[in-house]
Amino acid sequence: MRALLPHPQDDVDAEALVLGERRDAPEGRPWVLLNMVTSVDGATAASGRSGGLGSPADRQVFHALRATADVVVAGAGTVRAEHYGPPRVTPELQQRRRERGQAPLPRLAVVSGRLALDLADPFFTEAEVRPLVITVDDAPAERLAAAREVAEVVLAGSAHVDLGRALAQLHALGARTVLVEGGPTLNGQLVAAGLVDEVCLTLSPTLVGGGSLRLAVGEGQGGFTPLRLDRVLADGDHLFLRYVRTGGE
Numbered sequence: 001m002r003a004l005l006p007h008p009q010d011d012v013d014a015e016a017l018v019l020g021e022r023r024d025a026p027e028g029r030p031w032v033l034l035n036m037v038t039s040v041d042g043a044t045a046a047s048g049r050s051g052g053l054g055s056p057a058d059r060q061v062f063h064a065l066r067a068t069a070d071v072v073v074a075g076a077g078t079v080r081a082e083h084y085g086p087p088r089v090t091p092e093l094q095q096r097r098r099e100r101g102q103a104p105l106p107r108l109a110v111v112s113g114r115l116a117l118d119l120a121d122p123f124f125t126e127a128e129v130r131p132l133v134i135t136v137d138d139a140p141a142e143r144l145a146a147a148r149e150v151a152e153v154v155l156a157g158s159a160h161v162d163l164g165r166a167l168a169q170l171h172a173l174g175a176r177t178v179l180v181e182g183g184p185t186l187n188g189q190l191v192a193a194g195l196v197d198e199v200c201l202t203l204s205p206t207l208v209g210g211g212s213l214r215l216a217v218g219e220g221q222g223g224f225t226p227l228r229l230d231r232v233l234a235d236g237d238h239l240f241l242r243y244v245r246t247g248g249e
């Protein structure tokens, strides 16, 4: 992997670089980092999944970012579409996390209103730390009870999850860095609410077209968050861009 920005350098240790980046949580909520891969034309999925857009280097960055997070959050659509498993963190990285005052493993969280989740999914069955289900008071009672059997439930709203409230609750549980892994529907609400501090974007050398959603979607005007390009890495034709909210550091 090569660095192009801030300083050109061959053979960078992308994992060490990603793990060393500064993420200072704002007052009352965690630092929110989005990690996504898109095609050159902005698609977030090819044939319904993101896997075809990635590369081994993308997986490396994906795992390194997971290793920085206290909580890894995904929307229920992503958990349903992707083979979604718990973070794998090497014993060395677990030790490094302890030294930084973090739990050895990040916690997985899913945002869902309907709770139409497969509780036999690896998301729940393979997690070494009890996952979180972020949902609403109005969620179907039976599904809520079933979710409580396999996860810790966070209630943050009545009809829809209020993501600001959800993040405040994660903060109260000790989370200082929250990694959001999509999908576009969840991202769009965070962007509209001005709750994104950082975007790690892998640009895949592909064109997809079709009806794939872009990185963040929603209704209405959305939001507007100016970003600063903080680093650029390259591996073959894949680019790894890190943007940080202006004034976010």
Ligand SMILES: NC(=O)c1ccc[n+]([C@@H]2O[C@H](COP(=O)([O-])OP(=O)(O)OC[C@H]3O[C@@H](n4cnc5c(N)ncnc54)[C@H](OP(=O)(O)O)[C@@H]3O)[C@@H](O)[C@H]2O)c1
Pocket (backbone or CB within 6 Å): 035, 036, 037, 038, 043, 044, 045, 048, 049, 050, 053, 074, 075, 076, 077, 078, 079, 081, 082, 111, 112, 113, 114, 115, 116, 159, 160, 161, 162, 163, 181, 182, 183, 184, 185, 186, 187, 189, 213
């Ligand atoms: N390229 C990438 O890096 C990347 C990353 C992730 C995903 N993807 C792709 O993106 C697609 C999935 O994205 P998506 O936008 O359709 O789904 P999504 O954002 O992952 O999940 C949407 C679902 O999350 C729940 N949700 C989100 N916000 C909520 C709120 N405020 N209150 C209550 N529930 C809420 C709802 O679940 P319920 O319906 O259960 O209530 C909603 O249907 C897949 O094709 C996936 O492969 C790509």
